[in-house]
């Protein structure tokens with residue numbers, strides 16, 4: 574036996590209602606079927622219980638099926654609806670699909686069609702739920718902990734800039750959370766349904782970066798044995814995150830500049846341009862102004878990238894966040910190790926807050942991990958002094 578599915582039938586005609594309930598109950602012992610006589614009653618049921626599927630007539634007294642759909646989506650957006658349309662309301666049925674119904678069937682319902690639609694609708698619902706869970710997990714991974722003024726300012730800018738198409742340049746020392754900022758901008762944008770493609774520009778040899786970013790065609794160079802799309806193409810309709818952009822070669826910079834100016838790219842070795850719709854977010858720990866002065870970074874590219882500039886401060890400049898981050902990492906590490914989270918004493922917390930961090934949050938996490946693994950049962954001041962100094 575599989576997992577049970579809760580189905581609600583909404584139908585004002587008692588005979589049809591009874592038949593539908595009976596058909597579904599007989600079809601599978603996994604179907605738990607409930608019924609309502611009109612939209613109002615159904616809405617109450619949907620509000621107080623979770624249904625995997627609602628099968629609703631369109632024409633009904635009090636609240637009709639279309640209104641029920643709209644109201645139910647307000648309380649439980651993930652509820653899957655299949656509409657039943659009678660003579661003369663086919664147009665409404667089509668419209669309900671625009672309002673979020675999964676499908677509709679005509680009256681009198683054909684048995685096979687009804688059962689197939691129910692199965693498909695239930696499957697689609699499972700996918701939606703799985704996606705929501707996955708999304709929540711991803712969102713949690715990129716959650717930005719902190720309540721200090723500088724972090725709140727950054728969260729504020731992210732909220733404002735994310736829904737726009739503006740390019741963003743994120744600067745700050747290593748391990749301060751630049752990657753998190755980039756993910757948050759993507760997740761809070763209308764592109765979040767599509768990919769965020771990350772490229773670490775420092776990790777790719779300069780002779781390969783062009784092919785990595787823009788792809789290549791077969792035969793473009795010795796190892797190009799077949800056509801391959803680049804990161805810009807993969808990110809189409811989504812976001813590309815160019816990390817460590819300060820380390821990109823001047824020749825690659827020129828190509829990126831063209832992609833930004835004209836929204837077109839060319840695969841290495843191809844004679845055709847490709848149109849791409851990609852939002853660019855870049856990050857660097859370098860002082861790009863200085864790089865420009867020294868001729869290592871193109872000023873025109875800088876201005877194209879830094880429409881919005883987000884400076885992420887070092888940990889030492891937002892010490893108020895250290896206790897929050899510490900507790901966050903204590904929980905995270907405990908989850909990874911499958912143990913109960915350790916609690917640090919007030920004294921240890923204060924020591925961690927005063928410690929001279931390089932600015933790197935990764936370093937804070939490592940120190941906490943060391944303290945959990947190597948520190949005594951009760952982590953002491955001596956433990957901190959010993960394990961914080963690598």
Ligand SMILES: Nc1ncnc2c1ncn2[C@@H]1O[C@H](COP(=O)(O)OP(=O)(O)OP(=O)(O)O)[C@@H](O)[C@H]1O
Pocket residue numbers: 714716717718719745746747748749750751752753754816858898901934935
């Ligand atoms: N505000 C924060 N809340 C929770 N975790 C954070 C925060 N900032 C950074 N981290 C964690 O610290 C680590 C380093 O962050 P991240 O990779 O975003 O930094 P970065 O500035 O992009 O680093 P690099 O310059 O080395 O690429 C990651 O594991 C990240 O999850």
